[in-house]
Amino acid sequence: MPFLYNSNLGNGWIAQAGKNNTQGLFLQTSYQWSTIPTFPLAPMGYKFRADFYEKTGQAFHMEMWNQSPALNYLIDIAYANHKRYQTTTAYEDRFHNFGVGTTAVTNQVDRGALYSADPNAPLRNIGPDVEPWWKGRILLNSKTNNTEKDVTRNISLQYENYTDRLFDYEYGNRYEPANTLQSLYTARNVRMGFIRNTLEWKLDYTENRGDLSINIGMKRNLLYYILNPADKSGYFPTVDTIPTTTIRNSSEIGRIPYFNSAVYWDVFLNNTILRYYGAPIRENLKIPTLDGSFQDPWGDYKENVFRTQYFTQGESGLRTTLNFGSYLAFTPNAFFGAKKQSANVRNNTAVTGVTDNAFTSLERYLARESYEYLRTSSNLRFGIPLLFFNTTYRKTEIYKPELQDPILGKTRQHELELSLESYALENFEISIRTIRDLRSFSDEYKPQPTDAERWYFTVARFSGYFDFLDGLRPKRVSLLERKRSFYSGLFLNNDYVHHNPKAKPLYNSLTASYKMGGFTLPFVRLIRELELGGTWYHVYNSPILDGYRVFVKANVDFTRYLGIEAELDSRVSQPWRYTNQVGNTYDTFYYGNDPTMSVATINLDRTSLQKDLLDGTGVNGNGSRQNTALNINRFMGTIKYNLHTANFRLGYSMDLRSVPGGRTDGLVSFYDQSVFFSISITDFTLGQQDSSELTRVRLFRFRKRPFQAGDSTGISSENP
Numbered sequence: 001m002p003f004l005y006n007s008n009l010g011n012g013w014i015a016q017a018g019k020n021n022t023q024g025l026f027l028q029t030s031y032q033w034s035t036i037p038t039f040p041l042a043p044m045g046y047k048f049r050a051d052f053y054e055k056t057g058q059a060f061h062m063e064m065w066n067q068s069p070a071l072n073y074l075i076d077i078a079y080a081n082h083k084r085y086q087t088t089t090a091y092e093d094r095f096h097n098f099g100v101g102t103t104a105v106t107n108q109v110d111r112g113a114l115y116s117a118d119p120n121a122p123l124r125n126i127g128p129d130v131e132p133w134w135k136g137r138i139l140l141n142s143k144t145n146n147t148e149k150d151v152t153r154n155i156s157l158q159y160e161n162y163t164d165r166l167f168d169y170e171y172g173n174r175y176e177p178a179n180t181l182q183s184l185y186t187a188r189n190v191r192m193g194f195i196r197n198t199l200e201w202k203l204d205y206t207e208n209r210g211d212l213s214i215n216i217g218m219k220r221n222l223l224y225y226i227l228n229p230a231d232k233s234g235y236f237p238t239v240d241t242i243p244t245t246t247i248r249n250s251s252e253i254g255r256i257p258y259f260n261s262a263v264y265w266d267v268f269l270n271n272t273i274l275r276y277y278g279a280p281i282r283e284n285l286k287i288p289t290l291d292g293s294f295q296d297p298w299g300d301y302k303e304n305v306f307r308t309q310y311f312t313q314g315e316s317g318l319r320t321t322l323n324f325g326s327y328l329a330f331t332p333n334a335f336f337g338a339k340k341q342s343a344n345v346r347n348n349t350a351v352t353g354v355t356d357n358a359f360t361s362l363e364r365y366l367a368r369e370s371y372e373y374l375r376t377s378s379n380l381r382f383g384i385p386l387l388f389f390n391t392t393y394r395k396t397e398i399y400k401p402e403l404q405d406p407i408l409g410k411t412r413q414h415e416l417e418l419s420l421e422s423y424a425l426e427n428f429e430i431s432i433r434t435i436r437d438l439r440s441f442s443d444e445y446k447p448q449p450t451d452a453e454r455w456y457f458t459v460a461r462f463s464g465y466f467d468f469l470d471g472l473r474p475k476r477v478s479l480l481e482r483k484r485s486f487y488s489g490l491f492l493n494n495d496y497v498h499h500n501p502k503a504k505p506l507y508n509s510l511t512a513s514y515k516m517g518g519f520t521l522p523f524v525r526l527i528r529e530l531e532l533g534g535t536w537y538h539v540y541n542s543p544i545l546d547g548y549r550v551f552v553k554a555n556v557d558f559t560r561y562l563g564i565e566a567e568l569d570s571r572v573s574q575p576w577r578y579t580n581q582v583g584n585t586y587d588t589f590y591y592g593n594d595p596t597m598s599v600a601t602i603n604l605d606r607t608s609l610q611k612d613l614l615d616g617t618g619v620n621g622n623g624s625r626q627n628t629a630l631n632i633n634r635f636m637g638t639i640k641y642n643l644h645t646a647n648f649r650l651g652y653s654m655d656l657r658s659v660p661g662g663r664t665d666g667l668v669s670f671y672d673q674s675v676f677f678s679i680s681i682t683d684f685t686l687g688q689q690d691s692s693e694l695t696r697v698r699l700f701r702f703r704k705r706p707f708q709a710g711d712s713t714g715i716s717s718e719n720p
Contacts, residue, residue, distance in 0.1 A: 016174075016649070016678030022085075022105050023674075024054025028174050040071060049078075051171060055105050057083040057130070059171035073140040080133040080171050082164070084109045134163045150210050158202040161235070165196045165224040173655070197224050199235055215246040225280055227301055236303055240275040256320060263320045266335070272311040278304040309343040309366075315375075331379040339373065341366040367403035373412070374399070385423045392417040395438075407445045414438040425472050428464030434500065455500035463493040486518030491533070505540040513551075528555040543579040548572035548609060548630065563640040570616075574629040577607050632656070632671075647680040 015029045032047040049061035059080040066073050088106045111125045140157040162168075172194070204217040222235040247269040252262045280301040284294040315337025322330045343366055375396040382389045396413040405412075419433035435456035441448060466472070468488045491513045499506040513533025520526055530553070537547035550570045557563035572578070605627070612630040614620065638651035653674045 012680060014678055014680050016676045018674050018676030020053075020672065020674040022672050023056050024105070026051065026053045026674075026676075028052075028676075028678075037066065037068075040068070042066070043075075044068075049174075051174070053083075055083065055085050055107060056170055057081045061171075070144060071140075071142050073138070076135070076137040078135040078167070078171070080135075080167060082131045082133045082170065083107050084129040084131065132163070133167050134161075135167045136161050150208075152206075152208040154204075154206045156202070156204045158200065160196075160199050160201070162196055162199070163234075165235075167196070169195045198222065199224075211249050211251045213246075213248040215248075216243055217241065217246075218243040225301075227280070232301055234301075236280045236301070237275075237277045239277070242273050242275060244270070244272040246270045256322070259322050261320050261322055263318060265316070265318055267316045268337075269314045270312070274309040274311070276306045276309065278306045280304055307343050307345050307362075310341065312340045314338055315373075327383060329381045331381075332376070333378060334374070334376050336372075336374050338371070340370045342370070364403060368401060368405050370403075371398040371401035373397065375413070387420070387422045387424065390419045390421060407442050408439065409442060411439050414440075425464060426470070427467070428462075428472075430462055432458065432460045434458040450501075452503065453501045457506060458498040458500055460496040460498070461494070464491075466490045466492070486516075488516040488519070490514050507540060508538045509535070510538075511535045523558070524556060525559055526557040528557065530554050530556070544576045546572075546575045546578065548575065548578075550613075550630065557640075561642050563642070564638065565640065566637040567635070568632065569634045570630055571633045572609075572612075572629050573631050577605060577629040578609065580606070649676075649678045649680070651676050651678070 012033075013029075013031045015027070017025075017027045019025055028049070028051045030047060030049040032045065034045040037044050043064040043066050045063075045065045047061075047063040049059070049063075051059045051061075053059075057080055059078060061076070061078040063077075064073075064075045085105045085107050086109055088104055107128045108126055109129050111127060111129045137160040138157065141154070142156075143152070143154045145152050199222040201220040201222070202217065203219075204215070206213065206215045208214075219241040220237055221239045223238045224235050225233060227233045247267070249265075249267040251265050253265045254263045255261060256263060281304045282301050283296060283299040285296045285299070288294050315335045317333060317335030317337075319331070319333035322332070324330065343362065373396055375394075377392065377394045379390070379392045381391075394413055394415050394417070395411070397410050398412055399410070415438055416436045417433065418436065419431055421429070421431040421433075423429060437449070437454040437456070466489055468490070469486075491511075493509075493511045495509045497506045497508070498504075511533065513531055515529075515531045517527060517529045532552050534551065535547070535549040539545040548571065550568075552566070552568040554564065554566045607629055609630065612628040615624040615628050616630060618625045632654060634653075634655050636651065636653040638649050641648040641650075651674075653676070655672045
């Protein structure tokens, strides 16, 4: 059995059970093992999951993956026996839920009309309903490299499909500790599912031969359409790329005397075919009905092609870099090329560049975008990293357009980007940048842009990480630095955007977080990770549109055996309460001038972020805690108990969710809460063996533990 395999790639078994307001009683199990592949294409890791839910059904998952220099892939296949459910306020349903909350979930759903289509008919087809759900996902990448011939080939494939967009939303929610090699490459799978409204299929091939690069790719974007009847809903294409071909070549053709700068000759060719789709349409009857109608109310839906669009571009040019000493650098370039765009509409009539008064807006646009051009994008930089001035000049002149643009004429792009940047502080970026529009518009264009309107928004950024241990001194990597197993610092990022045409501030986005780890306190064995921070998005003209976010993440070991993991993400759901735009001012802003609009369900009491943080702790009573504008979006807390041979975890999670419910086909938003208990086996005894052999099989990989200061070996086989 695979249960007996052991390697440093990671093996393990996890089982957890709990009670959830939506899913009911549940049992989640997963078994993962790894082995050395017997041949190159064989998987190196396997994972099976079997989950059982009282209210929502059962789900079975299988994953296989391989990670090697030549081949990487992940195959994820799942099946679910889904039970339809809806929210209810019936007393008997709440009683089955142990009286927790004001609503519950029932599997007694409306399965459709029974015998009669009359809405007043007394018979209703009410009862449990089960649907089979499938999920398939393949990610593949293969790369070969021949250093002797300087040839590299890479092919990648992405395919995913779901019978229902809610598959991951219903059955992807599970807590799973990061304890295997796979955690180095993928994020932890926490209780935060998502709805897959869109899918993307891709196939891409790239080959590099010296300076030459060739790429061929195909892609399909799909959107989930909710159709009538509901069992006809599914994914239908929106855009196809069939295919896109790109050829690039960059060769050094010489050097400039004195500067000793290389001159490169770049060639770029691209051809893309795009197919656009509309909403799916229902297939018609081949034989009309007695009244002459071809409509089939039970017919299947099919894809609806709007048009096929063609894009071809080719250009060639020269570029180089000129260094005038240590403080001035100039990077000039010039390219000449041509673009051609056209389309085929549904009746397959080719759209050409012939001027015609009957052109549609799309056809006229494609004709204007078909031309020859000469462009440049040259850069000038002056200064040192302490403070330097950077400017980029861009200009595109077009020739022989298929349809002349009466406003822009020959100049499609003519602008100057200016920036002042500084990297004087270690790990910090300080910059301010803007763009000046230099285009000349036709005299027929009225009104002409003013001088202020030719300036784009000015963006000022202050971003970086302040290390409390090293300060602002430049880091000097040494042996002691590499062996340091603790950190403490403050991350800051502030973007200020100024509206130049109106000469007033537009918005400001500030993110700040404190991060630390690897420290030991008198009553704490190890603080593995601690992060506290928040984000404030402020709109100067309309603070009612502000956004606030507070997040906390912690992983702490109190003793050798006992520890906690916690994550909290809170958002402000009523930002107007932090402003003076409440009362009559808010009514006018939000509802317009209609005095009959009810505001009974909206809280207009003013508050502040500081007050909400205090009230949210509950020190001012339960009423104040429930009246805050700052609400929890997601929370997860876990108590860990490490017995060396097994890990026990008792956890609680709370996620903001929405499910179908109410008297109509609406949504009910509520907090989905779970209490779960999990057991993770780390090793087990195989029986009596010779003393020279291993008597225990380690299920989890041996792992470097950089945050355990004082460990003589730095290697531990304990479960993280």
